[in-house]
Amino acid sequence: MNLEEYKGVYVYAQQVDNEISGIAYELLGKAKELAAPLNTDVTAVLIGSDVKGLADSLAEYGADKVIVVDDPELKDYRTEPYAHALASVINKYKPEIMLVGATAIGRDLGPTVSARVATGLTADCTVLEIGDFPLVAVPGKEDEQKHNQLLMTRPAFGGNTIATIACPNNRPQMATVRPGVMQKIEPIKGAKANVEEYNPGFTPDKRYVTIKEVVKAVSDTVDIMDAKILVSGGRGVGTPENFKILEDLAAVLGGTVSCSRAVVDSGWKPKDLQVGQTGKTVRPNVYFAIGISGAIQHVAGMEESDIIVAINKDEDAPIFDVADYGIVGDLNKIVPALTESLKAELAAK
């Protein structure tokens, strides 16, 4: 592998139902930052069926170039042929860095493609930067220190430890990045993509599974990752019906209800409202943790919130270790009273 041949920061521009996923724009924002010190440009890889029309929106969010792999075989996501598409793009264009969203799609596509092109993959990164590896040169071996490496920082152990990883001897340097962590740029209105179409050819074989049915969850709720105020409930809320008091509080503040994993596991709320390690990462302006004990897996998904308010009757609940404002008390009394009080305060304005 001649590492010098590999150039450019590439982003897998995930689309679902021919709509670009937010993570693609977030990755483009990050890719632009990474491309600057490397003196290179940003390429989005758009894979799907009849998706070419989406290329300009990728340019608006920072893609200098868009490689489009458009084929009827690529209609809905399947590991194969999507892995073939992305691996073929990597083998042909030789990117230095390849970023993929750590979504339910990206966490399947990323590992498959990285194994196929024989490179490393760092999962669920929260910080990406360009730097040296090793971070500090070994005395006497200064010339062995590699510069302009992608340094990928990720939490492990449910968020208790963090590790910074490099991939010094293989290319591309691949990372998956959790949605909601990187910032999009302000879109450049009217930007036009420099589009290049590429089709590596698709021959269905035994690895192409058959999609018999696509069952979409019916949801009229706001994506909790976009909410500015989240009123999140845990098992302590007691019953699914009792979430009503959380919904009332959310309504007064123009917020949205979310929940912990325990609530999803109990069947009280759907999976797309779950915050945490195996749910979504959120960072609203205000996060209410109501009746949530604060397992590390939950905290990993919400600790970047600007203001965290915790209400819990258990004084020793770990959620109080991350809360800005912790209130020990009965949520059944406090939450409805808070809703009424806020209603009055806002009405007075």
Add this chain to the structure above:
Amino acid sequence: MKIVVCIKQVPDTKGGVKFNPDGTLDRAAMLAIMNPDDKAGLEAALRLKDQYGAEVTVLTMGLPKATDVLREAIAMGADKGILVTDRVLGGADTWATSTTIAGAIRNLEYDLIITGRQAIDGDTAQVGPQIAEHLQIPVISYAQDIKVDGNTVTVQRQYDDRYHVLEVQMPCLITALSELNEPRYMTPGGIFDACRSEITTWGRADLKDVDDSNLGLAGSPTKIAKASDKVRKGAGEKVVPDSPEDAVAYIVGKFKEKHVI
């Protein structure tokens, strides 16, 4: 039907994580358990065994003490346990780990391989799909339901806002979510079997079609530049109000101070 279930021994994070006085993780003080997603994968395999009859082999890579999770799996109903352990395999990243496990599985006959989606210590979700890639078989990750009919496997594959019902021919690999099922308990008879059963131990020499350059720390493309315990934003204020009214006044006061309202 022959099913191979890949499992991992991990430190238990439930009920809190223990730290040493210097702030590092105290692994010795935490119980070692079978990774929850892997246990769900094992349960799925055992249900297929109950329903259709199958030989279930559990395989783990780790230190010799990882035989504990193999015995637990046998006590739950698995038929055979294989431990892959060797000094040269230590420090492996997901590429080297999946290369190793694929090298072990090449020695076995299998129709179905089941892994957990991810382990609670690394949380990468990469090893399952990468094993499938090394073995050149189809992978279906994030399975929330598995059915078998003849040689055809039908799986509900979970995505954020939907699931796909997928059909695939065996041999294939499936990664299981812990939401998939409620794993059974060990049975007294099973525990008896587990104590008596011979665990097969394989080392580097037993791995098939793998190159030394792809194993262990040296064969891992990803390298750790730095590892540290996470510096958390400290706790803020905690109050124990005398009444709900006091609690409300406190929150509203803070919201005004911070211009939330």
